[in-house]
Amino acid sequence: MRCDHSVFTRLNWGYPSNNFNFIYLAKTGVSVADREASLELIKLDISRTFPSLYIFQKGGPYHDVLHSILGAYTCYRPDVGYVQGMSFIAAVLILNLEEADAFIAFANLLNKPCQLAFFRVDHSMMLKYFATFEVFFEENLSKLFLHFKSYSLTPDIYLIDWIFTLYSKSLPLDLACRVWDVFCRDGEEFLFRTGLGILRLYEDILLQMDFIHIAQFLTKLPEDITSEKLFSCIAAIQMQNSTKKWTQVFASVMKDIKEGDKNSSPALKS
Template identity: 25%
Template sequence: MDTRNGTRSSNQPQLRINVPSSARERAASVDPYGFERSEDFDYESYEELMSEYLAVLTRRSIKWSKLLQGKRRVDRNLRVKRFVRKGVPNEHRPLVWMESSGAQDRMERNPGYYHSLLDQQHDPKLVESIRTDLHRTFPDNVHFRRSADPCLQSALYNVLVAYGHHNKAVGYCQGMNFIAGYLIIISKDEETSFWLMEALLGRILPDYYGPAMLGLKADQEVLGELVRLKVPAVWRLMQDHGVMWSLVVSRWFICLFIDVLPVETVLRVWDCLFYEGSKILFRVALTLIRHHQDLILQAQNLPDVCERFKRITRGAFVHDCHAFMQAIFLDPGSLSKSTVAKLRESCRARIVAGES
């Protein structure tokens, strides 16, 4: 898509992004996904961590290749679930995400649908909203700069416009650009990114986006209820200082931890999100809060609480994505789908009653 005139070229080259993998390239000023590292980036600690994690990635890649054996299908069983929790190698992520989320089936049942959305007349208001956010999407990523070849702003525009026409009830709202951007970086394909986004926003996270954002609001309240049950001291602190959960965790849920946690950690969370569903978001949030409850409990006022909730998403605990993902399945304890479903129902009812 040429975003300047809104037309799609039928002979547009397939999107390709080179993702470096060597230790030398990983230590560069730009990470493997194109994000520039901050000036205070701790290269020494990162290299120490990656020297161990790269060995883990190599073992996982070999095991995944044996598991898939060249197949284009991903089974749903305890063995695959265990594999997903231990991490999906980048080369297999598009396939695993598409298969486990049902996006592959949806795409195969609707051949040509994505391109038909791009070929139709575009809603001017939708286009204006999307174009406004294009330059705000990952300004620290070299692939999203106009000078990049290819410039991923073009692919991002396509995916967002197509989704806006596909789901007119949602259209476009802020936060969706970051999700689409991550999907494009990993899948390296517009149509795949569109169908993964359709799975996320349509089935895995219903009602998260759009005017009412009822699902998003409810899940923030669900987290509050889970904290009350599992980390009661933090819940009491929030009550004492009158801090609404939406004030400190809305960005976690809206952006699915993008720009909140390190890239590798976010991708590991997304592996499980596509395979196991939205319950994973609560496990991540609860683990962050539970692991850092002593720090949070030192807060003396509302600004203190907000500052500590920002601080708990940084540091060694979240950078070691392998250890962090092990923690999210241990630290929060039991978290059944039925418990989450009941809490969602009650929180939704409370929100609707309060807004009526």
């Protein structure tokens, strides 16, 4: 269930390990009410984190470590605070790293543009990611794309939970760790490529479903999903639209939206 340890070194750049206790104690900028609300949510979420493993729940060997890391992060980044789903990411890191290193990796990981946009619920940025995702969705799975469109089924319905937890809640843990290995190497593009791989894997089934059943299916994926089948489907996904790669398409979406905002602005029209 462990990830390739070498990939986590990339997440550990930026903060000295011996600052962990200092960061945990530094509560600057966090109101008592906000801190207590976050700690209550953390307590509730920990009990639901990989419950089948029985290691993160109260009395388990990693309960206090997980609580400590999540509590420290809410103090370190009060502008983000604790968001439901973070516990799964921290738990995977705890299984692969020592406590201080796990915190550093957790903080660095959540500071990446994609994760920061989702955990801060930056609707504008999230819509840009969804729009870019749909470009490659239509390019790779046109039939399923049109099927989803016919039901007005948008990416936010299924992608948010996948991105929030980096698939650690949606996929079997050993498979999620394989996704993490490639994500740490290739970056955010692979998260969306994995999403398209899942859709490709279950395309025939999804084409037979209506809105409600699709949403239910993608919210709780089959537990018998295998690494070989999923990664075969991921490999078949082409992350290039015409001559543009993911980063170029994302940049184009950003530019188009900015220009659209300018054109729709009454102040600029006058």
